[in-house]
């Protein structure tokens with residue numbers, strides 16, 4: 114598909130894209146690192162939300178602020194900021210999740226001179242009425258704070274327009290995942306990766322146009338696509354990590370499909386719709402409460418396992434690959450119980466500890482290959 | 492028995508230690524026999540509001556205190572490895588790791604903690620406790636109450652205050668439901684007053700270290716802390732700290748210091764390195780350096796200013812939300828500087844503790860701020876509070892020597 118080439122260029126170098134976007138459109142760019150960032154509110158303020166993923170530079174400057182036992186995503190993004198690589202940002206927002214990001218927010222506020230800085234101190238539990246009320250209050254405060262920082266007023270109408278745009282994006286990404294469920298060959302995993310990543314980087318209106326075209330082509334091809342390769346093993350990516358490593362190509366290279374995922378840079382990003390009726394802020398909060406929970410938040414004691422089992426069934430998957438970013442506490446704490454839940458159902462899984470190092474790729478590939486071998490014997 | 496003992500050393504020993512040991516032994520015995528007395532047991536995080544439990548006659552048990560005991564008795568590596576075999580990464584907090592593996596193994600220095608009837612998790616210290624208590628809630632299959640205290644980067648907002656206040660009400664309802672009885676509010680008021688009194692006494696005990704020589708060091712404080720963590724809100728804690736305070740005042744009057752020849756005064760940051768407290772205290776004492784204060788043990792009285800002893804439940808929301816670990820790095824640095832001034836410290840020793848991310852990330856900035864504002868030398872020790880595999884004695888030994896050299900030079904230069 115011709116659209117994919119354009120997307121690959123953009124996702125390969127998000128920083129260059131964002132700089133260009135700012136220069137050509139004059140849009141104010143707001144950085145974030147977590148899928149609890151209320152993009153709709155940023156967009157409604159006329160600004161452009163940009164998800165940051167460390168550019169992979171050597172860590173030199175961030176070392177004077179964060180010890181080596183900090184996850185590479187946080188170290189990487191701080192390195193970019195300190196190196197002046199993100200000086201085109203008008204502001205940076207920090208939804209509260211894990212202990213590491215909590216401290217990154219402080220360090221950023223004290224050390225990164227450019228742009229404004231806003232915390233969104235979300236509740237940690239999402240399963241009580243008081244917590245939901247607090248979440249709504251916090252989002253209201255964010256709307257006010259952001260309006261002040263950008264010297265604009267964010268009206269309910271603006272919010273509804275943005276919500277509609279984002280619903281449309283989410284809806285179409287859902288369609289991509291749905292279509293691939295029955296026929297993964299419609300779009301390679303590599304392309305799915307770029308497609309979802311671009312949704313967090315590109316100008317959202319231009320992105321929607323491309324996304325709709327992709328969905329259209331996939332729908333046209335549904336009847337004609339070659340189904341032969343579909344006896345390949347189907348895997349789910351889970352354990353989630355906040356950044357997005359390109360494991361999709363690895364899995365495909367060794368002859369398996371990624372049939373679904375439970376990642377914040379995958380299906381968790383676009384799950385759920387937001388109601389356009391009633392108070393838009395309340396509606397945004399409702400989506401966060403209903404969405405599959407982040408491991409740094411609390412929603413009962415077993416909801417993530419239940420969701421994972423459901424996902425495996427729904428995608429007719431043969432196994433699960435857990436990806437953990439080294440030093441990521443919330444995800445590491447959930448792994449043993451998620452694995453146990455899978456074991457109980459006789460579902461095989463593989464744990465990959467992901468680090469941002471090129472030599473790790475080869476090793477990962479070997480392990481995925483070995484995992485596939487065991488799947489074939491089952 | 493007495494012969495062969497060094498009278499110099501004997502004089503320096505804190506007499507209350509014995510009493511504290513006895514109280515703690517009795518406390519754990521009582522907790523372990525709770526099933527006999529039909530008392531309920533709650534596991535609670537160290538920063539959590541224990542007062543309502545005491546008022547409801549529930550025995551509070553602290554997995555973190557248990558973690559410290561595991562560390563001090565050098566059983567940490569074994570239990571941490573067991574947790575790793577269960578699938579928990581070796582990068583997770585070693586309190587959590589050792590407690591999680593201790594539950595099924597019934598291991599550790601006291602054969603595991605008594606089984607909980609409920610779990611009370613307050614996230615004012617970290618996000619780790621949330622995950623840890625979820626693990627235990629699944630394992631023991633008991634109700635979990637989460638007191639969510641929104642992080643105060645730069646402020647404690649109005650909506651956060653309301654949210655925590657509502658949760659305090661929910662907390663009481665939760666306890667009433669589990670215990671199937673109503674809270675006695677008169678008793679609660681009394682417990683609240685006792686808690687505040689114990690916290691004031693604890694602060695007063697720590698304050699005696701302002702004297703030269705300091706009658707107690709941070710290493711002593713690590714030990715005597717146990718009651719303010721586990722039993723604040725009881726008469727026993729108040730009585731104990733009154734005695735300890737009297738003993739400290741006497742030591743000041745007699746000129747007895749925590750170390751024989753106090754020349755340098757240092758401030759400690761972060762949790763103790765439990766399995767090496769003795770080694771470290773001897774190492775510093777040999778350099779005539781006394782760790783006169785620390786950010787850790789003072790955390791249990793640091794939020795006193797927000798608490799109204801006559802209206803404990805109401806004011807508790809703010810007090811529990813604004814403790815040392817739940818505030819921004821700049822505010823932490825400000826408090827560190829206050830302590831440096833108050834205790835006239837000559838240097839700062841920071842434990843970069845790979846177990847505790849919320850305590851350790853930001854230390855490098857605090858270190859820089861202290862250097863800029865007070866020009867104090869500081870030392871960063873890379874270790875872990877329980878898992879000995881991350882402690883390199885030879886390296887730390889050399890670094891302490893080098894650091895003390897700087898402290899000495901700086902002082903002689905003035």
Ligand code: SF4
Pocket residue numbers: 146147148149210211353354355377407408409
């Ligand atoms: S896993 Fe949690 S912290 Fe990470 S991006 Fe998702 S919501 Fe944010």
Ligand code: SF4
Pocket residue numbers: 184185186187210211212213214354355356409438440441442443444
């Ligand atoms: S990867 Fe883990 S530690 Fe890093 S920011 Fe995300 S949740 Fe936090």
Ligand code: SF4
Pocket residue numbers: 555584585586587616617618619620762846847848849850
């Ligand atoms: S992470 Fe830190 S605050 Fe939390 S339980 Fe571990 S040592 Fe305590």
